[in-house]
Amino acid sequence: MKILSVVGARPQFVKLAPVCAAIAEGGHEHVIVHTGQHYDPALSDVFFAELGIPAPDVQLGVGSGGHGEQTGAMLAGLDPVLRRHAPDWVLVYGDTNSTLAGALSAVKQLLPVAHLEAGLRSFNRRMPEEHNRVLTDHAADLLLAPTRRAKRNLEVEGLGARTSLVGDVMVDVCFxxxxxxxxxxxxxxxxxxxxxxxxxxxxxxxxxxxxxxxxxxxxxxxxxxxxxxxxxxxxxxxxxxxxxxxxxxxxxxxxxxxxxxxxxxxxxxxxxxxxxxxxxxxxxxxxxxxxxxxxxxxxxxxxxxxxxxxxxxxxxxxxxxxxxxxxxxxTRELPGTRPGLEYGDGKAALRVVTELERARRRS
The missing domain is CATH 3.40.50.2000 (Glycogen Phosphorylase B;)
Incomplete structure (x- = not known):
């Protein structure tokens, strides 16, 4: 199975690390595409080096710009890359312009899309991130929800059949x-x-x-x-x-x-x-x-x-x-109870790969 990950911003690089390791453990081919949304070394290069992520296979170098300009430049760069690699899955992460561009490029080429961190909602439609989340979820073929609440959000929007609860890959790295x-x-x-x-x-x-x-x-x-x-x-x-x-x-x-x-x-x-x-x-x-x-x-x-x-x-x-x-x-007092395990047990990335394998077999 060939998986192509589209990333471009600091939080996505952190999420990519455990997923990359789990894909390698499963013996699958992995292509990493860096859009260049975050291009400052302190927000990009350092995370690849520190977290042991292989260097991106493709660097689009899009850089900064307005939302339309940046997303459009990403689409123009992603289209030929996805055509060339023809992956079994295009995996997009989180809620950035890179997320939406990756999903749109894949959908237009009839390539299966999986959205990691699906179902999050702030319910503030003034946030660019909220637009990206909602549009990506409704375009994607497989929705990888990090929490029970995220899964419920997707069910309310009629997307329950495409949804799997996997936990939050950020927990894997954070712990x-x-x-x-x-x-x-x-x-x-x-x-x-x-x-x-x-x-x-x-x-x-x-x-x-x-x-x-x-x-x-x-x-x-x-x-x-x-x-x-x-x-x-x-x-x-x-x-x-x-x-x-x-x-x-x-x-x-x-x-x-x-x-x-x-x-x-x-x-x-x-x-x-x-x-x-x-x-x-x-x-x-x-x-x-x-x-x-x-x-x-x-x-x-x-x-x-x-x-x-x-x-x-x-x-x-x-x-x-x-x-x-x-x-x-x-300066408020600490709560009397420790944080719970709402975000998972630190093994979400393995579940992500399992769900990609399962959905691929069904298709």
Missing amino acids: QARDRALSGTTAPTAPAEGIDPAAPYLVATVHRAENTDDPELLEAILDALAALPYQVALLAHPRLVARAASFGMQLRRGAIRVGTPLPYQAMVGAVLGSVGVVTDSGGLQKEAYLLGRLCTTLRAETEWPETLVEGWNVLMPQPIRDKELLAQRV
Whole structure:
């Protein structure tokens, strides 16, 4: 069986690692196509090297751009690649423009599409990610749901017959990285220059358009982070850096110390060493939950509602302008119960390959 994976953004590279290993274990051929949606080495190359992923077989080098421009460029690049390889499955990951482009290119060429992380819904149709999720799910032939709730979402939309519950492949990677960090085989380091890892600190990321494109709102978020009673390691995504520069804003202020996006193992170590996370990232919300750290999400909704149980994750109202409220939420008490196993047991990638094999035999 030949499987072609389409990836292009940091979270997809992390998900690709266990899937790649499971495909190799199953003795299948695997073609990796990197669209180039994330082209900064800190958001791309480092993950392939660190997680032991083979170098991509195809690099499209699309780069940044508006949603239509970027997705169109990906389609133009993917069409001949898919024709040439004619895989048994085109496997797309998550909710980025790369996800949608991969699904569309495959569907137009009558190639079977499987969507990993299917069925997630924020129910906020203003989010580009929500458009990508919904459109990809309705185009795909096999929907690989990470949670029971995601499976129910797909059933409600009439897609239950195409759906398999496999668990979340991010758990596979996260637990491995957690165990390495706790074993002491990876030395803890400061997540950003100026952070004292012996004192309480928060890990923070801000990158979504809804939080970065409005200068007044971005200034309010930065001021609220700067006023927090803990050190704040702001791991600045290139989008945040670019927006702040264009608005003439300084990221470093008050409690904020600025760092760059971290490799995955270092990120897990940083979260484990922290008192909590402040983020608008879907993936980091879930990683904080899996690692038993409080998360405060700079959004009014989440596609990972399981993290809200017992208060491990709390949402901030939009727009975010209340310094005192943010401070109250990041300093709240830890829940009395440990996070559950809603996202699986760390063996999701093996189930993904099993479902691809099973569906292929049925076709």
